[in-house]
Amino acid sequence: MNVVWMIAxxxxxxxxxxxxFRLLAGPGTLDxxxxxxxxxxVAMCAVGTWxxxxxxxxxxxxxxxxxxxxxxxxxSVTRFRVPDTxxxxxxxRL
Amino acid sequence: xxxxxxxxxxxxxxxxALALTAAIGIVRFRDTLSRMHSATKPQVLGLLLVLxxxxxxLRGHADVGIIVMCGMFTLITAPVVAQRVGQLAYRExxxxxDLLAVDELREDARGENR
Numbered sequence: 001m002n003v004v005w006m007i008a009x010x011x012x013x014x015x016x017x018x019x020x021f022r023l024l025a026g027p028g029t030l031d032x033x034x035x036x037x038x039x040x041x042v043a044m045c046a047v048g049t050w051x052x053x054x055x056x057x058x059x060x061x062x063x064x065x066x067x068x069x070x071x072x073x074x075x076s077v078t079r080f081r082v083p084d085t086x087x088x089x090x091x092x093r094l
Numbered sequence: 095x096x097x098x099x100x101x102x103x104x105x106x107x108x109x110x111a112l113a114l115t116a117a118i119g120i121v122r123f124r125d126t127l128s129r130m131h132s133a134t135k136p137q138v139l140g141l142l143l144v145l146x147x148x149x150x151x152l153r154g155h156a157d158v159g160i161i162v163m164c165g166m167f168t169l170i171t172a173p174v175v176a177q178r179v180g181q182l183a184y185r186e187x188x189x190x191x192d193l194l195a196v197d198e199l200r201e202d203a204r205g206e207n208r
Contacts, residue, residue, distance in 0.1 A: 001095050001099060001103065004103035004106070004107055005103075005106075007107055007110070008103075008106045008107050008109075008110040009110075011107075011110040011111055011113065011114045012110050012113055012114075014114055014117070015110070015113040015114045015116065015117035015136070016117070017117075018114075018117035018118060018120070018121055019117045019120055019121075021121055022120045022121050022129070028126065028186075030126045030179055030182060030183050030186075031126055031129060033179060034120065034126065034129050034130050034133045034179060035120055035129075035133075037133055037137065037175065038116060038117065038120055038132075038133040038136060038137070041113070041133075041136040041137040041140070041141055042113045042117070042136055044141055044144075044164075044168075045109055045110065045113050045136055045140055045141055045144045048106075048109075048141070048144040048145050048147070048148045048161075049106050049109075049110065049144055049147075049148070051148045051151075051152065051161075052102055052106050052144070052147050052148040052150075052151040052152070053151075055151055055152060057152050057155045057156075057157035057158075057160075058157075060148070060152075060157045060160045060161055060164070061157075061160060063145070063160075063161070063164040064160060064163060064164045064167060067164055067167040067168050067171065068167055068171070070171075071167075071171035071174070071175060074175040074178075074179070075174065075175060075178060078175070078178040078179055078182055079178075083182075083186060084186060
């Protein structure tokens, strides 16, 4: 059974690692925002995996907090960010 | 190792696999809308699978209700963010027009769809 949790952990770590590339490289702020949302989703999956592995339910509240705070953060970025068109000048075409 | 443990393991590994495929998609796809399409997999289906696996493992705990609530929060908040990001991406032309078969937003803007 340990192998199953190990596989899940390796896949989640690889997912976070690969997503980090788009977060750092993404040409526009929206790409970075999408990558950041995915990173938070992967983190929530990881916390859920830990809860399932350890049968420890105290971390479950962290998933609820992460889901709500990620929502507030993403909506704030889409509302208040500086558009890419102003910083690049070519209508933001990628 | 009971049957419930096996079900839980399959659910968690399935959710993790979805997270991995979404990460690959985010790096490989070309424009923001395609990346959003890939990003929704761990946000909704992957997370729900992992949470279901955790709920199966933690059955009988008082905190299973919190797990269900997490799933509901995700289902409620994900479409809002996706709608905002998609609208902004379209408005800033971070979309490859040649990949769109139908562009209803542009037709609406021209008033052809009324």
